[in-house]
Amino acid sequence: MERRTITPRPDWQRTVEEQGIVYPLTRHPDGSLRPYWDESAHYVFSLPEVEALEETVEELHAMCLAAAGHLVEHGRLADLGITDPRVAAAVTESWHRRAELPSLYGRFDLHYDGTGPAKMLEYNADTPTSLVEAASAQWFWMEERFPGADQWNSLHERLVDTWRRQAGLLPPGPLHFAHSSADELGEDLMTVAYLKETAEQAGLDTDWLSMEEIGWDTLSGRFVDNRLKFIRAIFKLYPWEWLTTDEFAGHVLDTLDNGGGTGSTLWIEPAWKMLLSNKALLAILWELYPGHPSLLPAYLDGPRELAATTGYAAKPLLGREGEGVTLHPPGSPAPPASGDTCCYQALAPLPVFDGNHVVLGAWVVGDEAAGLGIRESSGLITDSYARFLPHVIL
Numbered sequence: 462m463e464r465r466t467i468t469p470r471p472d473w474q475r476t477v478e479e480q481g482i483v484y485p486l487t488r489h490p491d492g493s494l495r496p497y498w499d500e501s502a503h504y505v506f507s508l509p510e511v512e513a514l515e516e517t518v519e520e521l522h523a524m525c526l527a528a529a530g531h532l533v534e535h536g537r538l539a540d541l542g543i544t545d546p547r548v549a550a551a552v553t554e555s556w557h558r559r560a561e562l563p564s565l566y567g568r569f570d571l572h573y574d575g576t577g578p579a580k581m582l583e584y585n586a587d588t589p590t591s592l593v594e595a596a597s598a599q600w601f602w603m604e605e606r607f608p609g610a611d612q613w614n615s616l617h618e619r620l621v622d623t624w625r626r627q628a629g630l631l632p633p634g635p636l637h638f639a640h641s642s643a644d645e646l647g648e649d650l651m652t653v654a655y656l657k658e659t660a661e662q663a664g665l666d667t668d669w670l671s672m673e674e675i676g677w678d679t680l681s682g683r684f685v686d687n688r689l690k691f692i693r694a695i696f697k698l699y700p701w702e703w704l705t706t707d708e709f710a711g712h713v714l715d716t717l718d719n720g721g722g723t724g725s726t727l728w729i730e731p732a733w734k735m736l737l738s739n740k741a742l743l744a745i746l747w748e749l750y751p752g753h754p755s756l757l758p759a760y761l762d763g764p765r766e767l768a769a770t771t772g773y774a775a776k777p778l779l780g781r782e783g784e785g786v787t788l789h790p791p792g793s794p795a796p797p798a799s800g801d802t803c804c805y806q807a808l809a810p811l812p813v814f815d816g817n818h819v820v821l822g823a824w825v826v827g828d829e830a831a832g833l834g835i836r837e838s839s840g841l842i843t844d845s846y847a848r849f850l851p852h853v854i855l
Contacts, residue, residue, distance in 0.1 A: 462575030463505045464814035470605065473500055480601055481593040481655055483647040487846055497848055498594060500602060502815070504835050504852040510575060511613045511833075511854055517579050517755050518569055518823045518830040524753075525584055528745045529556065529736035540761060541739045542778050542802055547714050548705045554719045555732035561720030562731040563627040565656070565696070566592075566620070566831075567738075570843070571821040574812035578754040581746070582809070582820065583776070587730050587738035588700050590648055591822055591849060592616070593655045595834030599851035611854040616824055616832040617659065623827035624663035632718070632727060635668040636660060637686060637695040642671040649698045656696060672699050677712055683725045684716065694718075694727040701735045702779050704728070740776045740804040759806040764789070772808035777801040783844035810841055818843070 470476060474485050477498050486494040532538060533556045538549045555562060567586030573579040596616035603612050638657040640649040657667050674687045675695075684692040697704070704713055717732070718724030736742065743759035750756060758767060767773040769791055777785040778801075785801055788808060811818035817837040824832045836847040 462510060462573070464502055464817070464819075465505055466502045466815075467500065467606070469500045470602075473498075476601075477594075477598050480598045481651045482598050483651055487848075489846060495848075498598065499837070499848040499850050503850055504814075504819075506575075506613070506852060506854050508611075508854055514571075514573065514579055514821070514823060514833070515613070515830040518571075518825060521569060521581050521584075521755055522567070522825050522828065522830075524746060524750060525586075525737050525742060528742055528749055529733065531749060532736055532745060533557075537745075538736075540745070541736065541741045543735065545705070551705075551714055551717055551719065551732045552735050554721075556736065558720035559731065559733055561630060562727070562733075563630045563694075563729050564731055564734070565623060565729060565826065567734075567825045568592075568834075569823045569825070571823055572757075572809045572811060573821050574819075579821065579823075580755055580757050580809060581743070582757075582806075583740060584742065585738050585781070586825075587734040588698050588781075589822075589824075590652050590698075591834050591836065592652050592824075594849045595822065595824060595832055596620070597655065599834070599849075602851045603853055607853050607855075612833075612852060613854060614832040616826060619826040619829065619831045620656065620659040621662045624660045624665055626827070628663065628665060630720070631665070632693040634691070634693045635666045636729075637692050638667060638669040639672050639675065639695055640698045642673050653696070653698050660696075672697065675709075677709060682712075682716065684712070692726055694729070696729040700738070700779070700781075701730075701732060738779075740778045740780070740806075743776075743804050743806055757807040757809055759804055761802075761804060764805040767805060767807050768792075768795070770807075773805045774808055775803040775805055777803055783842040786842050788841055811838070811843070820847075 477485050482498050485498045487497040488494055533553050543549050568589035569584050570582040571579040572582055600614050603610055638653045640653040657669055660667050670687050676685045678685045686692055716725040718727040741761055744761045746756055747759045764773040772790040775787045811820055818841055820836050820843045822834040835850050835852055836843055838847040
């Protein structure tokens with residue numbers, strides 16, 4: 462694994478915008494605009510490195526599924542903060558019927574510097590983004606800058622294939638795609654638009670709208686789109702913890718199609734993905750697989766020995782983009798109490814390449830490792846100011 466600088470392509474911003482990255486720049490707190498898509502450098506991997514990463518990702522995914530099963534079978538959803546009996550019942554039924562429910566993708570965030578086993582930092586298997594740049598833009602960049610090279614990137618093909626294989630699980634009618642109109646940058650919009658395109662290439666009939674446009678028909682007791690047509694199936698880039706707590710949460714649970722044919726709306730990702738996109742999963746994994754080389758010690762009841770040994774990161778169970786994460790070196794004073802329930806994970810400072818802190822985003826599609834995206838940050842927490850850099854296998 463090596464970071465190499467390179468001259469950006471002429472008119473690179475227009476190029477990547479045409480490829481779906483309508484958010485190539487990020488506005489920083491000082492008002493300046495700096496590249497989010499950053500092709501002034503790239504990462505180079507050897508094939509054995511990528512093969513080892515691929516093996517690790519598939520092993521971690523299998524371990525996460527086993528941990529999800531453990532949580533359900535032992536009635537431990539409260540460890541994830543899922544205390545509403547109706548939500549817990551929906552998640553449990555969804556898990557038991559998972560073979561009947563379409564499920565698409567997820568993204569592991571990994572600590573890796575090329576010298577040892579990759580370590581899992583977290584898993585977003587409900588609403589992961591940075592997909593368009595990983596699946597599309599960096600592939601086109603490679604074909605233009607390094608023709609004849611390769612890339613860990615079968616995302617597009619696997620997405621299309623997964624939709625095609627799961628088409629029989631969908632009810633009749635169009636598959637709706639939805640994002641929140643509160644997304645000002647356009648990242649959620651373009652992620653959903655890209656996934657809609659992959660579904661169409663798989664032969665599915667699709668439609669789309671924003672989450673805010675979804676209506677409730679009081680006469681039929683069903684969700685409808687902006688043309689008053691019933692929504693039988695919908696892919697939503699909208700977290701389940703919002704879907705089960707907002708104004709229409711009761712209707713979602715009343716009409717939830719968990720594969721048994723008794724509900725009216727099938728949501729993708731399914732409700733059981735709440736088991737994987739919760740930081741409490743990190744502690745459950747460490748409990749089930751203590752000492753595993755690709756896991757970091759993690760606990761729910763406090764940092765334990767980590768406070769004096771490695772230090773720890775306190776992660777809110779449902780935070781995204783580094784929101785709410787605090788870092789505590791060994792021996793640092795205990796943080797003030799907050800209202801957030803946290804997972805306490807051993808501190809593993811991100812690897813530094815040329816002064817940049819690097820995290821690998823490894824994708825899973827249809828239960829198989831499918832590709833890699835790389836983000837760099839100026840600080841130790843990968844937040845909304847991180848940059849995306851392409852990679853090649855040489």
